[in-house]
Structures are given as structure tokens and as C-alpha cells.
Amino acid sequence: MKxxxxxxxxxxxxxxxxTIRLPYDQELIRKIKTIPGRKWNAKQKYWEIxxxxxxxxxxxxxxxxxxxxxxxxxxxxxxxxx
Numbered sequence: 282m283k284x285x286x287x288x289x290x291x292x293x294x295x296x297x298x299x300t301i302r303l304p305y306d307q308e309l310i311r312k313i314k315t316i317p318g319r320k321w322n323a324k325q326k327y328w329e330i331x332x333x334x335x336x337x338x339x340x341x342x343x344x345x346x347x348x349x350x351x352x353x354x355x356x357x358x359x360x361x362x363x
Contacts, residue, residue, distance in 0.1 A: 289344045294329055301328040303344075312343040 287304045294300035300322075303309045313319055316339055318331045 294327075297332040298329045299332055301330065302326070303328070309344070315343070 287306050287309060289309065290302040292300055292302075301313060301319075303313070313328050316330050320329045321327075322329055
């Protein structure tokens, strides 16, 4: 299954953070490491990045068609979750 496109899942993590879950793939990891402020959560196995306006543009540019978002990236949602 070498041609299978890996899925990158993005969702709200609370505390003004966005979580990014992706399969172990050196190319995907190299890409996510280009995002400033990213942090690996080894216990729950996801990447965490700080929320900012236009947050979806960076992962969308990096992962393209591989991306799957859960919910909408709206500042109001973060206010409710904090």
C-alpha cells in the first residue's frame, strides 16, 4: 500500500491549542516541524500548535489533500472550550 495517502486530522485541543494527529511518516513529521510553537504530546500521541487567526492555512499548505478537520476553526469555539 505504498500509494495510500496518509490522513492528517486537525481538531480543537482546548487552551487555545489545535491538535494534529498524523500517522508516523518521516515526510509528514518533517513538515509539521516547520510550524512555529509545535509541541509533541508523547503520552497521547499528537502534535499541538498554538491557535492563531488563519491557523488552517499553514497545515493546509503543508498537507494539502491529506488534511481532515473536525469542527470549524472559529475563535468563538475556543472561548467556549477554555
